[in-house]
Amino acid sequence: MIIGVTGGIASGKSTVARAFAALGIPWVDADEVAREIVAPGEPALAEIAEHFGEGVIAPDGSLDRRALREIVFGDAAERRRLEAITHPRIRERLIAHLARLQAQAAPYVLLVSPLLFESGQQALVDRCLVVDVPEAVQVARTAARDDVDEAQARAIVAAQMSRQERLDRADDVIDNSADEETLAPRVAELDRRYRAAGLPPSA
Ligand SMILES: CC(C)(COP(=O)(O)OP(=O)(O)OC[C@H]1O[C@@H](n2cnc3c(N)ncnc32)[C@H](O)[C@@H]1O)[C@@H](O)C(=O)NCCC(=O)NCCS
Ligand SMILES: Nc1ncnc2c1ncn2[C@@H]1O[C@H](COP(=O)(O)OP(=O)(O)OP(=O)(O)O)[C@@H](O)[C@H]1O
8 A cells, every 4th residue: 555645845744754664664755756857967957957047057067956946936837847847757766666665565655745636646646644734834844944935935835735625635634733742643543544454355
């Protein structure tokens, strides 16, 4: 069984995934895969440079993520162009990563992705777990963690599915508006349910 873990920026997906990992559950992170496919030498990086110009390439030849972020979160058409270059490649690699994880003897595995619903990755999973926090918490945690101001954090939140749309599509919801200690028993309870659901019907 594959569980898709999603939620907007800084909702706490990685924090939730680490709590599952502590219980022995392996995971693949779409944000990490998104970085792999734009490494120097990768065809996606060349396509990005061709479309967005050399201004998004750092002097060492790597992607200037900040420069690209400032373009795509201010312009929906440019964001769609970037996604047209990256999403098919991300999907292909996610499928390969998931196949490798499933070959391990874990009771179930996680696909952690901010755009599970938006990019059709939902089709790769059996159940969707939404990590839920109010948008104001997302903006505050993004600005505290990343090198972005509150206005840009709000622009990124606005580029994603709304909180309500995500909740409407969820099979399971985990509330991460309280502290991390509160999260552990919630993850443990979901883990018990997923393990039970993963058993064959006769067991
Ligand atoms: C725009 C880029 C260069 C910004 O890089 P940066 O290092 O600043 O951010 P990072 O990649 O860590 O992403 C941070 C968060 O931004 C949000 N985000 C990223 N891309 C998108 C997008 N296309 N639409 C909406 N939100 C997005 C996600 O919540 C993500 O967790 C980068 O996010 C990117 O290449 N995005 C396109 C690929 C993609 O869609 N990735 C998401 C995983 S499927
Ligand atoms: N319950 C919590 N209380 C306080 N801070 C938290 C909590 N959960 C997560 N955080 C903090 O909020 C930030 C975002 O958390 P995390 O990286 O897990 O989110 P994410 O959804 O994986 O983010 P992104 O998709 O943007 O990479 C981190 O700095 C993390 O330490």
